[in-house]
Amino acid sequence: MGEHVDEVGKITCPVSFHYGDSDHVVPMDEVNAIQNAFAGRANADIRVYPGGRATTFRCRASRATTQRWRRSRARVLSCFKGHVRRVNRHREPPRRTA
Numbered sequence: 754m755g756e757h758v759d760e761v762g763k764i765t766c767p768v769s770f771h772y773g774d775s776d777h778v779v780p781m782d783e784v785n786a787i788q789n790a791f792a793g794r795a796n797a798d799i800r801v802y803p804g805g806r807a808t809t810f811r812c813r814a815s816r817a818t819t820q821r822w823r824r825s826r827a828r829v830l831s832c833f834k835g836h837v838r839r840v841n842r843h844r845e846p847p848r849r850t851a
Contacts, residue, residue: 754770754779754783754787755779755783755784755786755787758786758787758789758790759790761790761791761794764796764797765796766796767796767797767798768791768796768797768798769797769798769799769800769828769829770787770797770798770799770800771799771800771802771825771828771829772784772799772800772801772802772805773801773802773803773804773805773806774801774802774803774804774805775804775805775806776805776806777806781801784799784801787799788801798828798829798831800825800828802821802825805821
């Protein structure tokens, strides 16, 4: 994602990115650039987890990792549900034909 922050304006679907601040795969400089690119966009939810690494959400994880995973999952679902509610509020009801 970090290599494509200049294309953020093209994204219209909801996005939810979750990073750890100790991630060796996506360094915080890149995470900060991604956060800045999406700043103020209602369709974006970007979360950073203290102490999280690239393996934060792996299977067979510790209790702390499982708690982070549950919190992350809830945030993702909330992001998408909120987007669907906003879209449906602005959508015209279907027209019925006789």
